[in-house]
Amino acid sequence: MTPPATALTTTAGLAPYDAVLLFSFGGPNGPDDVLPFLRNVTAGKGIPDERLAEVAEHYHHFGGRSPINEQNLALQAALRSELDRRGLDVPVVWGNRNWEPYTRDALAELHAAGAQRAVALVTSAYSSYSGCRQYRENLWSSLDALSVQVGAPEGTHLVDVDKCRSYFNHPGFVQANTDAVVEAYAGFDADAAWPRLVFVTHSIPDTMEEASVVAGASYREQHLDVARSVAAAASERLGREVEWDLAYCSRSGPPSQPWLEPDVNDHLEALSAAGTTSVVLAPIGFVSDHMEVAFDLDTEALETAAGLGMTAVRADSVGVREPFVRGLVDLLLERAAIARADDAGEPRPAQETVGALPPFRSICAPGCCRQRAGVDSGLPAACSEDPWS
Numbered sequence: 001m002t003p004p005a006t007a008l009t010t011t012a013g014l015a016p017y018d019a020v021l022l023f024s025f026g027g028p029n030g031p032d033d034v035l036p037f038l039r040n041v042t043a044g045k046g047i048p049d050e051r052l053a054e055v056a057e058h059y060h061h062f063g064g065r066s067p068i069n070e071q072n073l074a075l076q077a078a079l080r081s082e083l084d085r086r087g088l089d090v091p092v093v094w095g096n097r098n099w100e101p102y103t104r105d106a107l108a109e110l111h112a113a114g115a116q117r118a119v120a121l122v123t124s125a126y127s128s129y130s131g132c133r134q135y136r137e138n139l140w141s142s143l144d145a146l147s148v149q150v151g152a153p154e155g156t157h158l159v160d161v162d163k164c165r166s167y168f169n170h171p172g173f174v175q176a177n178t179d180a181v182v183e184a185y186a187g188f189d190a191d192a193a194w195p196r197l198v199f200v201t202h203s204i205p206d207t208m209e210e211a212s213v214v215a216g217a218s219y220r221e222q223h224l225d226v227a228r229s230v231a232a233a234a235s236e237r238l239g240r241e242v243e244w245d246l247a248y249c250s251r252s253g254p255p256s257q258p259w260l261e262p263d264v265n266d267h268l269e270a271l272s273a274a275g276t277t278s279v280v281l282a283p284i285g286f287v288s289d290h291m292e293v294a295f296d297l298d299t300e301a302l303e304t305a306a307g308l309g310m311t312a313v314r315a316d317s318v319g320v321r322e323p324f325v326r327g328l329v330d331l332l333l334e335r336a337a338i339a340r341a342d343d344a345g346e347p348r349p350a351q352e353t354v355g356a357l358p359p360f361r362s363i364c365a366p367g368c369c370r371q372r373a374g375v376d377s378g379l380p381a382a383c384s385e386d387p388w389s
């Protein structure tokens, strides 16, 4: 009997995909990598030199190494064992936009291994230029670079790569964040002042926020949706209502350019002035303890809190928590089921979500997630319905 087209079946496994691309940001592995890495990240972005020097210092403070690479290796291993556990026998290859191993290296490895159609998981849960389109632009240019490298005709791509949807509202991501928040609260005495929950994510320019709305809900609204889901589930599990806010970290760009606010440090000051004495900081904008978490939260924001006489505990990022990793493999299976349905011209399977927003698109709408609304960068991006895809 053939299963109904709407069931998320595992009998077909990850077909039509023959490989998984773990697609991340990248970071320096030692002091000599720091400047070239920062140049890669900021090429053409107009980040002031003082800001770059400051960010270089953050990395040097940690021996010139970003924690992100080890975290991606751990995630790659965790995905491998979850895939093995489910009998899904495909390679998981890791590549980055901004540092070694680069996306083009990962694609070359996939191509050499005979892969023809891969599915990508981006290590960013939310949709915006920074978390979606910028990765898709990099994927396109890396596919171009691979063709040049092996002497394939210009304009051809040797591996078809599809991408999983932005997964901020997938149950695995929400559950892992909820678990982390509940654990952070467990350190507080039930009789003492009940901490306020401050969700934290990466700030982006207001212009990028406005352009991100094309996908259905803006970057900020996606975070608010996750925050509501996590706060509600955590309150229920803790048996006591938690009050929460959303704050931002890691602003860059010139001071004249507006970015999403409040900055987490300013927000802690405002909370303190209003009488709050303890907080839990939940880094829902980051899938693991990136430099932003290690520096902007664990170093800077915790110092700010200490200076204010506040008790502050930082909740874990989702990292390799079991519900998160299990959720990512569910997402890979979901994406495969969508590809099979599309290939067969059949209805797509149902997609799981938590919160008020719909599942985001697996194939991005034309022009979605630009840097600025209505302004075409002229850079083609993979995994979209744009004419070049």
Ligand SMILES: CC1=C(CCC(=O)O)c2cc3nc(cc4[nH]c(cc5[nH]c(cc1n2)c(C)c5CCC(=O)O)c(CCC(=O)O)c4C)C(CCC(=O)O)=C3C
Binding pocket: 025, 026, 027, 028, 038, 041, 042, 045, 047, 051, 052, 055, 066, 067, 068, 123, 124, 125, 128, 130, 131, 202, 203, 204, 205, 208, 250, 251, 252, 253, 285, 289, 290, 291, 292
């Ligand atoms: C939304 C978002 C995410 C989350 C989505 C995702 O995860 O991709 C993210 C992730 C990351 N950002 C990272 C590092 C940096 N981001 C920068 C600059 C910028 N980020 C931006 C946004 C985001 N960034 C923006 C709008 C800029 C301005 C310039 C531009 O428009 O591109 C700069 C330049 C210096 C500075 O200005 O800070 C650095 C060094 C690292 C690596 C950390 C590590 O090493 O552990 C990671 C994971």
Ligand SMILES: [Fe+2]
Binding pocket: 202
């Ligand atoms: Fe960033």
